Amino acid sequence: MAIGERAAQARQLLAHEGRWMRSLGLWAARRRHGVGPADTALGYARAQxxxxxxxxxxxxxxxxxxxxxLAAYPVAHLVMLVLDLYTVCLVLGLHAAAVTRPHVLGPGGLRVRRGAGLDLWIPAERIESVRYDLRFPDGKKTEDGVLEVAVASQTSLTIELSQPVTAVSLLGRRTEVHTVRCHADDPKAAVTAIKRRLRSGLSWPGPTE
Structure with a gap:
């Protein structure tokens, strides 16, 4: 792996670190990221x-x-205390990111997210169909062009696209996908909301940061 690629991945990981840390503040303030007044938030964190x-x-x-x-060993005690507290904050932060960064349904499309690690924008005109489809991925490699965004080892929505979109992984890997499988706390209500929004035919430039 080239040095430049490693540096890029390190920047991606640091950015991810910053996102879940900020999510703790949003969670405490009962706020959500990227959900505008005309948007519908589709939560998915309940299962995890x-x-x-x-x-x-x-x-x-x-x-x-x-x-x-380790009370009798001050240096070791301090090192382990820092690591343990960081681990607790990390787990809380990852969950906070899932709570405060839901999927977002806007007039112009759907923003599919998984905490602070995935943020995929699907324009409305590329959504061919959406359906309730409960699956339990086994972790094996999926077929080409299919993105599985599992939460608690399950997906409950399948979104078929008329044209592919580009999904970017946490480490910057780019993949063209034509089918997205993700999870929602209330998948049937999510399907209804997405279909209703698609029928409205409204235009919107893109997701709200």
């Missing part, structure tokens, strides 16, 4: 909440236990 909170509890207990075990 039990796992996220369970991990936070386990890591918090571990932090207390390790602190007692």
């Amino acid at each position: 909440a039990p796992t996220s909170y369970g991990l936070v509890f386990v890591f918090a207990v571990e932090t207390v236990g390790v602190s007692f075990m």
